[in-house]
Amino acid sequence: MTSFVSKTHNFQHEFEVAPIYSNASPNEALRDHHHSDAYLACDDEIPTIDYSLLLSHDTYQRSIALELLGQACEEYGFFYLVKHTIPDDALKNVLKGVSNYFDPTTIDERRIYSKKGSSDKIRWGLTTNAGENREFLKVIAHPQDQVPSNPSIISKIVEEYNNEMRKIVAELAKAMSKNLGFDENYIENAFNMNLGFDVVNVNVYPPNSKAKGDIGLSNHTDPGFVITLMQDVNGGLQILSHKGKWISVYIPHHAILIQLGDHLEILTNGKYKSHVHRVIVNNNKVQRISVVTLHGPPLDKFIVPASEFVDDENPQNYIGMTYKESLKANGNNEIDVKSSLDQIKLV
Numbered sequence: 001m002t003s004f005v006s007k008t009h010n011f012q013h014e015f016e017v018a019p020i021y022s023n024a025s026p027n028e029a030l031r032d033h034h035h036s037d038a039y040l041a042c043d044d045e046i047p048t049i050d051y052s053l054l055l056s057h058d059t060y061q062r063s064i065a066l067e068l069l070g071q072a073c074e075e076y077g078f079f080y081l082v083k084h085t086i087p088d089d090a091l092k093n094v095l096k097g098v099s100n101y102f103d104p105t106t107i108d109e110r111r112i113y114s115k116k117g118s119s120d121k122i123r124w125g126l127t128t129n130a131g132e133n134r135e136f137l138k139v140i141a142h143p144q145d146q147v148p149s150n151p152s153i154i155s156k157i158v159e160e161y162n163n164e165m166r167k168i169v170a171e172l173a174k175a176m177s178k179n180l181g182f183d184e185n186y187i188e189n190a191f192n193m194n195l196g197f198d199v200v201n202v203n204v205y206p207p208n209s210k211a212k213g214d215i216g217l218s219n220h221t222d223p224g225f226v227i228t229l230m231q232d233v234n235g236g237l238q239i240l241s242h243k244g245k246w247i248s249v250y251i252p253h254h255a256i257l258i259q260l261g262d263h264l265e266i267l268t269n270g271k272y273k274s275h276v277h278r279v280i281v282n283n284n285k286v287q288r289i290s291v292v293t294l295h296g297p298p299l300d301k302f303i304v305p306a307s308e309f310v311d312d313e314n315p316q317n318y319i320g321m322t323y324k325e326s327l328k329a330n331g332n333n334e335i336d337v338k339s340s341l342d343q344i345k346l347v
């Protein structure tokens, strides 16, 4: 079985010495031991799923890949996706575009997106304090008619990256539907992903010399079906595992990190779970960029645990509400895409 899956372990050495998509010299993103131990995480394995095998015409290979995906979803709730269909050049171009766009000398051009209105399609922010050290831009990336025309980096992300990523997410939905015991269109129908509300979060974290404290982004889960993440260098993303341990994320070369979202947890009544994660910058010598997409259902879609996951032994653990209501449950706007799982959970 292991021949079908490349374990994280094998990648780690490679990544510690070779930051991804960066001209930085080896190990530049990771500093040696001059930081506090308050946010240490372990190097436990994160499952790796081979996308090409999930779509393989070889029934046996496909069934093994499906089984591994099922384990990754049920036990972890996050995994690296390798051998996917997005060309490396597309990932690099997006990251280069983001890096140019976040030039410190042009910050005033971005600041205009910090003004808050109830129907914003875009939101910018910069926080430098003990609880968060990050500059970010959140933008609607789907439906297409909701995508703002400016700044131009957004059309680049949507065209070169997110349109292809949406196809991958649709295939993952099919595979997960089968693993959950349904026909392959089950999740697509439950979430209406074809018309889904996607938000791209572009995050830029300062090197630790410019940060106020250890935290890039504090503990949270994310709403939606799945969350896809790519980055320029490894450094600081940690996920709280089912075993209660913080695991350091080291994304293999060309791979994409997939995390299950709150609404898959709700739909499956907790069989699949979203996991708390955070970003710690105390170890980072260089700036780090991540491009994170929250792939959600349409705003008016009502999401409730499916009857198939509810019975006497498994009482309904979450209340139903529309995706929009869930995004607004904590007083945020849709574009903030903040989790409200605490308000949705019944126990």
Ligand SMILES: O=C(O)CCC(=O)C(=O)O
Binding pocket: 201, 203, 217, 222, 229, 237, 277, 278, 279, 290, 292
């Ligand atoms: O930047 C990262 O690695 C994680 C960012 C994140 O969790 C988010 O944008 O929701």
Ligand SMILES: [Fe+2]
Binding pocket: 220, 221, 222, 277
């Ligand atoms: Fe997140």
